[in-house]
Amino acid sequence: MEQMLVNGVVLAVNYALIALGITLIFSIMNILNFAHGQMFMIGGFVVYYLYGIYHLNYFLSLVAVVAVLGVIGYLFETCFFRRMRKVATREENSMLLAVGTALLLENLALSIFGEKQRGVPPVVTGVYRFGSAFLPANRLLVMLLALVLIIGLLLFVQYTRMGRAMRALAQDREVTHLMGVNVNRVAAFGFAIGAALAGLAGGLLITVFGVNSGVGNFYSIKAFIMIMIGGAGVVPGAILGAIVLGFAEAIGYELLPGSVTYLLIFIGLIIFLLLRPQGLLGKPWG
Amino acid sequence: MGIETKQEASSEVKGSGGISSGHDRLPAGSKLRFFALAATLLVVVPVVLGRSPYYITVLTNAAVLAFISLGVWVTFSIGRMNLAQGAFAMVGGYITAILSTRYGLSFWLCMPLSGLVSAALGAFVGWPVLRLKGVYFAMITLSLTEAIRLLTLNGGDVTKGATGIVNIPRPGAIGIFGLTIVPEFSGADPLPFYFLACGLLLLGIVAVWRLSTSRLGWVFRSLRQNEDLATSIGINVGKYRVIAFAICCFMGGIGGAFFAAYHQNIYPASYTIADSVNFMLYCFLGGLDFILGPVVGAFLLVIAFEILHAVQDYQALIYGILMIACMLWLPNGILSLAVRRSSRESPARK
């Protein structure tokens, strides 16, 4: 029982990082980042090479993750999605463009990194005990780092100029533009941050679960489930979705055999959407 | 085929009546073009390429993939991006696999049954899920593909989990009164499968075209363009959405059944998210406004990648690049290029 709780909390916090990233991008640019899972995966690989192979300091490798994914996110926005906004004849085009970027990253990674599962040694060793529950020190560290990043993000969005510009953009694009905000720059920045968050989540979780070039879709789907449950485009929705998914997984994996957990999660999701299509906190399907 | 200007569409409207020709570019002149396509597929290709099983195989694949993508096109005609077709192809494939290996049912019975089961499942799942639109629908259908994979993985003895089902028998002969109408499909000769594939595709094109110009097609059109308005004139939007989705899943199921008998095996890994995405890509590449869009897209990509054999390892990577390029520079698909520039209205929001 306590193990499930502990696992749930740990997963929820880490997943919140993922959910917040995709939510940020969605709220600012109204684009669903299908490549979110692939960005997560690339973050994992950056850490694998820098920390795992070249034995760079773990925290420095996380900084590298931000740099790499930030650039990727920035490029995606400026080269692809910005152009799409000018050319778009239908909403579905941007969506398929996003799907294309996911394919691109996934197969680029496959070509460069190969198929093998990779792992890294834990950053810290040791195990803590909470009642009858065990929590490896590494997992605790990863959770705390995720928590720090989440708080940092929330503070950033709330108090910095760029953060406020992003929130304005999320609320009303036209008005924000008219107020003199450089919409393109904010969008690019937002995408970069969203991508970096995904990558950081990957860089953190590789120390726990490892990574391979095929996990992208797996984590994208987790992100989707979270925002479908919590409500897309709203920060509290992302966090709520992460909590629900984290605990659902923790409970499921503890009580049920392997992949049945996710099967039930999907069934539950469809039933949930039957009753509340916009998620718990979302506006009616956007 | 189906290549003509918007003005032609309008004058077509004047001539034959307001509703019998649709916005989906297939007016009277295309009957000729359809027969040309049919003749090419059914006569020219077998005569010219009949000795090369490799090319026949490629075209067989292309034809069935095009057929499955036509289903996705139907969901698009009600305004939804359907990324679940891989799931329903999987369902169709497994139904055929199970019925033929466990119960010895003839393929010719399995195939329609697969379609029906897929359609039923589609209707069941679609009812709640079709209330979502846009990215939300895309997300949930993408998840559906994954969910069905998990279902087959955990299907116990029925689906045989990760090992899948193998030794699926090839289609048997059909005969009446001792006369063989359809010969037994052998492993050596690729032509029977080819003809079956082309037959399915041609039937599919005719069916979708007829659907598109029928009253049902216009109901679908009204759903795509304005669901609220459709409701206000008495159209049961929920019911018709499900019908469209069920038709799509039916076609997916039939396609899956074909491939199960063609490859003689099926695994949980047989249809992935990438496959669901591909079906959508074929539609987009060819042009979503055209019924032949998915057909053109499928044939083009399948053939192109076979030709580019050298880069086959990077096939998926090129797919990704192609998708991006297509979205940026050819958002209305290849067939839209054939629309004469003079009749092009200024870029409009659909």
Place this chain on the structure above:
Amino acid sequence: MTMAILEIQSLTKRFGGLTAVNDVSFSVEKGAIVSVIGPNGAGKSTLFKLISSFVSPTSGRVDFNGHTITGMPAHEVARRGVVRTFQETTIFKEMTAMQNVIVAHQLRCRASSVGIFFSSATARADEERFQASAAEILDYLGLGPVGQMIARNLPHGNLRALGIAVALAAEPRVLLLDEPFAGMNIEETDAAVKMVRGIRDRGVTVILVEHDMSAVMRISDKVVVLNFGTKIAEGTPSEIQQNESVIEAYLGRADEEIGH
């Protein structure tokens, strides 16, 4: 005395803390033109959505020809003959004006689905009927010349008329017109008044929501006034124009005129 074709009884709609429509009741006689007026935010649009079942009430009900239609799905209510138009120009953008109207005839199709698929004789007869009827409706609304134009290219003024044409093609018994005179000049208003009268003369009961007081007073048999979701007055146009509470409700709003 003519029978009430529509009875609105104690309709209430609450959205969270906000009461958009508060215990509104009135009846609409067959063949009448009834206008619902009120300052902005009075709940008129919500009332329309409640009557046509696009929104379900928190309490109260609507009876159409003696049957309760509240709780029925919106498309079913439309099939029975209560058809609404929309405030924003809502049309099928990618179809021609003619096709827009023909689609609305789908309700009246007699051929079965299979028959349509294989183009049976009944299906073709239906098609011809629809075409003739659609042409007539378009002509009646002055859209005859633009029948073959793709709807999204139509001039703005025609879009509203097209919305009404589509609603008419659905063969309504009661037509709910959402601000039919909005943004019109004097000539256009005159033409629209004539059109609404003509619709009534065709046997359709009309309920309209409107801001333009002069048009409302000219055309209505009965006027219902809402303010903050509550009905504050109901009566003939002349009764309403002299009603104290109505004048008071409008006094604070500088941009409204109260009739001529």
